[in-house]
Amino acid sequence: MSAPSDNMPIPAQAIHSKPLLVRHLPYFIGAAILVVLAANMNFDGYVHNILLQATTFAIAVFGLSVVLGLCGQINLAQAAFFGLGAYAVGIGTTDLQVSFWLCLIGGCVISLLAGALLGASTLRLGGHYLAMVTISFQQIVTLVMINAIWLTHGPDGVSNIRRPDLFQSSQSYLAFCVAMLAIVGYLVWHLSDTKLGRAMRAVRDNELAAGVNGIDVFRTKIYAFALCALLGGLAGGLFAGGFAYVSPDQFSFAESIVFLTMSLLGGVASPIGSAIGTGLLILIPEWLRFLKSVPGLYLAIYGLFVILIIRFMPDGIWGFVADAFTRWRAKIKTPPASAALQLKPATVGGDIVLEVTGLSKYFGGLKAVDGVDIAVKRGGVHALIGPNGSGKTTTLNVLSGLYVATAGKIVLDGTDITHMPPHQRTASGLGRTFQNIRLFRSMTALENVEIGAERPGNTMVGKGDDALTERAMEALTFVGLGSRANELISSFSYGHQRLIEIARALASNPTLLLLDEPAAGLNSTEKLELHELLKRIAAQGLTILIIDHDMTLVSEAAQHITVLNFGRRIADGESMAVLRHPDVVSAYLGSE
Amino acid sequence: MDLALQLLFTGIGIGAVYALVALGFVLIFRATNVVNFAQGEFSMVAAYLMVVAVEAGLPYWAAFIVALLGMALLGVVFNLGVYYPLRHRTYLPVIIATIGASILLANSVLAIYGPQPQVLEGWFETPGIQVGPVYLDSQYLLIIGVTICLVIFNFWFFEKTLLGKKLQATSQDKEMASLLGISVSTMIMITFIYSAVLGGLAGILVAPVLFVSIQMGSTIALKAFAATIIGGFGDVTGAIIGGLALGVIETFGAAYISVPYKDGFAFLVLIAFLIFRPQGIFGERVAEKA
Numbered sequence: 001m002s003a004p005s006d007n008m009p010i011p012a013q014a015i016h017s018k019p020l021l022v023r024h025l026p027y028f029i030g031a032a033i034l035v036v037l038a039a040n041m042n043f044d045g046y047v048h049n050i051l052l053q054a055t056t057f058a059i060a061v062f063g064l065s066v067v068l069g070l071c072g073q074i075n076l077a078q079a080a081f082f083g084l085g086a087y088a089v090g091i092g093t094t095d096l097q098v099s100f101w102l103c104l105i106g107g108c109v110i111s112l113l114a115g116a117l118l119g120a121s122t123l124r125l126g127g128h129y130l131a132m133v134t135i136s137f138q139q140i141v142t143l144v145m146i147n148a149i150w151l152t153h154g155p156d157g158v159s160n161i162r163r164p165d166l167f168q169s170s171q172s173y174l175a176f177c178v179a180m181l182a183i184v185g186y187l188v189w190h191l192s193d194t195k196l197g198r199a200m201r202a203v204r205d206n207e208l209a210a211g212v213n214g215i216d217v218f219r220t221k222i223y224a225f226a227l228c229a230l231l232g233g234l235a236g237g238l239f240a241g242g243f244a245y246v247s248p249d250q251f252s253f254a255e256s257i258v259f260l261t262m263s264l265l266g267g268v269a270s271p272i273g274s275a276i277g278t279g280l281l282i283l284i285p286e287w288l289r290f291l292k293s294v295p296g297l298y299l300a301i302y303g304l305f306v307i308l309i310i311r312f313m314p315d316g317i318w319g320f321v322a323d324a325f326t327r328w329r330a331k332i333k334t335p336p337a338s339a340a341l342q343l344k345p346a347t348v349g350g351d352i353v354l355e356v357t358g359l360s361k362y363f364g365g366l367k368a369v370d371g372v373d374i375a376v377k378r379g380g381v382h383a384l385i386g387p388n389g390s391g392k393t394t395t396l397n398v399l400s401g402l403y404v405a406t407a408g409k410i411v412l413d414g415t416d417i418t419h420m421p422p423h424q425r426t427a428s429g430l431g432r433t434f435q436n437i438r439l440f441r442s443m444t445a446l447e448n449v450e451i452g453a454e455r456p457g458n459t460m461v462g463k464g465d466d467a468l469t470e471r472a473m474e475a476l477t478f479v480g481l482g483s484r485a486n487e488l489i490s491s492f493s494y495g496h497q498r499l500i501e502i503a504r505a506l507a508s509n510p511t512l513l514l515l516d517e518p519a520a521g522l523n524s525t526e527k528l529e530l531h532e533l534l535k536r537i538a539a540q541g542l543t544i545l546i547i548d549h550d551m552t553l554v555s556e557a558a559q560h561i562t563v564l565n566f567g568r569r570i571a572d573g574e575s576m577a578v579l580r581h582p583d584v585v586s587a588y589l590g591s592e
Numbered sequence: 593m594d595l596a597l598q599l600l601f602t603g604i605g606i607g608a609v610y611a612l613v614a615l616g617f618v619l620i621f622r623a624t625n626v627v628n629f630a631q632g633e634f635s636m637v638a639a640y641l642m643v644v645a646v647e648a649g650l651p652y653w654a655a656f657i658v659a660l661l662g663m664a665l666l667g668v669v670f671n672l673g674v675y676y677p678l679r680h681r682t683y684l685p686v687i688i689a690t691i692g693a694s695i696l697l698a699n700s701v702l703a704i705y706g707p708q709p710q711v712l713e714g715w716f717e718t719p720g721i722q723v724g725p726v727y728l729d730s731q732y733l734l735i736i737g738v739t740i741c742l743v744i745f746n747f748w749f750f751e752k753t754l755l756g757k758k759l760q761a762t763s764q765d766k767e768m769a770s771l772l773g774i775s776v777s778t779m780i781m782i783t784f785i786y787s788a789v790l791g792g793l794a795g796i797l798v799a800p801v802l803f804v805s806i807q808m809g810s811t812i813a814l815k816a817f818a819a820t821i822i823g824g825f826g827d828v829t830g831a832i833i834g835g836l837a838l839g840v841i842e843t844f845g846a847a848y849i850s851v852p853y854k855d856g857f858a859f860l861v862l863i864a865f866l867i868f869r870p871q872g873i874f875g876e877r878v879a880e881k882a
Contacts, residue, residue: 303697
């Protein structure tokens with residue numbers, strides 16, 4: 001093997017010519033102007049309070065845009081996390097006489113820990129559990145705030161909360177909050193293009209595909225949830241300092257719903273949407289103050305709004321605008337040309353890349369896979385065939401870790417992966433595609449492939465986002481779709497979506513590529529293209545294990561075939577010999 | 593010991609209410625794969641309908657029928673307005689919409705009726721009977737009796753009637769059911785009506801024991817959901833056992849540990865189950881459908 005540097009692509013300078021901070025300079029200039037304005041304009045008390053409320057609420061809603069927008073997990077207790085931060089500052093600066101800054105940090109840490117613990121207990125389960133558990137948590141926090149009078153002063157609340165000495169005047173405190181909003185907004189905005197942000201979006205779009213592309217789904221969800229809680233706590237701490245008074249009713253379940261509505265109205269996927277939603281829902285009720293004279297009416301309208309937004313504007317106001325912008329940009333922005341894709345699978349073990357021994361998978365009494373042995377030779381194309389219901393796809397799912405093996409052992413390139421979860425198998429060098437395509441539907445083709453390229457342990461990607469993009473471009477170009485990299489998945493045909501899925505697996509530079517019925521649903525031209533593509537992949541020395549029904553494809557592409565029937569291996573060997581094997585013929589055509 | 597027996601009786605009575613609402617949760621979940629977060633509000637709305645009907649001078653039994661008919665209508669409106677337009681979307685938009693509906697229902701009632709809790713008379717003149725050391729409150733006896741009848745009815749309906757079997761087929765495989773000529777949208781409509789009536793029944797039965805208030809819906813829903821998880825999500829028997837268990841735990845917790853934190857016990861039991869036995873007592877392990 002040659003040194004890795006030989007095949008390392010030259011980082012494309014053309015993609016991002018300026019450093020990140022320079023490109024984002026306009027944002028910081030705008031933010032600085034806002035901060036200066038907030039510090040110097042003389043608002044009356046009423047306007048000042050509204051601005052302060054909008055600023056702190058927006059930070060809490062940013063949290064929801066992370067957990068709900070980026071990661072697709074629900075949090076109906078944001079007001080509780082907000083309250084934890086607020087009470088930390090409230091109790092800390094009054095009863096305990098601790099400095100504001102320590103209290104603010106303490107509140108953030110408490111919220112973060114509460115969020116992480118709550119998430120860890122529930123995020124392995126489905127979304128319904130999370131919704132109910134967060135409501136329960138919200139109720140508990142409210143109960144404690146009202147009843148633990150020795151700590152929280154009960155329903156009377158905490159008053160005379162202090163501000164930091166540096167920002168004693170309400171002007172300067174508002175300016176400080178606006179600055180915090182700008183910083184948090186920048187981080188959240190930028191998060192979606194980081195590795196963690198991409199992982200969150202992948203989890204939101206398709207958990208299964210995220211797992212087999214090397215993402216630790218559970219951990220990603222916990223990060224998102226804890227981050228959301230942290231922002232809630234920070235916002236609450238700033239709120240308490242600003243208004244100098246907190247009481248339990250400010251952090252009730254109703255307020256969690258208000259946060260949720262703000263997030264949904266503006267557009268859950270982006271901090272800009274959060275800011276729009278927060279601004280609107282703080283201003284509109286001020287304009288419609290008469291609604292508050294009838295108790296309940298105001299929240300009833302919020303409830304109605306939630307239903308209507310979900311029904312008619314699922315991406316919110318900003319989502320609607322941004323979507324149009326993305327489509328327009330994809331048309332005008334042609335991606336740069338890229339170098340040829342290099343596949344250089346890691347080699348640790350010997351001649352056999354994948355060694356499966358005695359693999360079994362039982363579903364109750366049904367033996368879907370029963371004591372199967374497979375040995376895949378390095379650099380070859382190995383096919384796994386069999387009639388419907390013979391256990392092919394089950395085998396593939398056990399191999400990639402979506403099912404747990406009942407018995408047997410799976411060794412990939414010298415590593416025993418039998419008991420690893422999907423993302424760790426991917427890190428060990430397994431790549432796969434699905435029979436029914438599983439792409440991340442809200443992302444562009446390039447972003448999908450970037451997720452693949454980001455596989456932990458991928459030696460073919462250098463440091464930084466540029467190298468990642470370059471690698472993803474190479475993979476897309478390799479399957480012939482480089483020129484359409486910035487288009488959304490929904491604009492590709494079925495056959496092209498399959499190619500993108502293959503590109504996603506190739507970008508990760510796997511040691512072994514599992515293809516689950518790649519020819520299914522393709523027309524004859526597309527099948528020919530697929531065949532050519534497989535040849536080019538095999539020519540680079542990548543080992544492939546393919547499942548398919550298409551005998552022409554299998555017999556031409558594969559050198560080695562394993563045949564399953566009723567969960568058992570009935571034949572194994574060199575292609576032509578296997579296909580003439582009497583057991584195989586009778587399994588497919590029926591015995592005479 | 594006498595106190596413990598008395599608490600056991602009260603706990604089972606309250607638990608029976610949780611079980612009825614939990615049953616509504618499970619039925620809708622099985623038919624649509626969605627948790628209806630407004631299930632508790634069905635109970636609250638029914639209790640208010642009952643109060644209004646009784647105040648309007650209707651006899652108790654007539655008010656009862658009017659309230660349940662009102663719930664059937666609410667089930668129809670809820671399905672058409674909240675669930676049906678979103679039926680092809682993922683679960684997240686749907687649960688957010690049902691949460692919105694829950695807020696809408698609770699606060700509409702608040703806006704119309706005001707924040708004062710209402711009192712609803714019990715069904716019987718006699719408040720209860722003394723059996724040995726235990727005083728059996730007549731309303732609790734009624735709740736337990738109705739729950740037993742409904743459990744038997746449920747079993748008969750789903751296992752022995754054609755309509756029940758069609759509903760089961762729909763909940764297991766919508767596509768196949770529709771290919772066999774079952775109207776899936778009708779089956780889902782029936783499920784929503786049945787669940788709304790069931791939730792309403794629970795609300796009317798429990799109303800004389802608690803105050804009729806805006807918050808009663810969300811409180812009951814939270815317990816009932818905890819009950820479904822404890823029993824095993826999606827499992828009818830589990831929902832009933834879970835509801836009864838939760839009622840008993842909560843009653844004992846309030847008596848021996850702390851009254852103000854009574855509503856917190858359900859949450860603690862829930863968290864314990866999520867960590868140590870997420871599939872519940874009876875259930876299989878449920879993962880989100882891919």
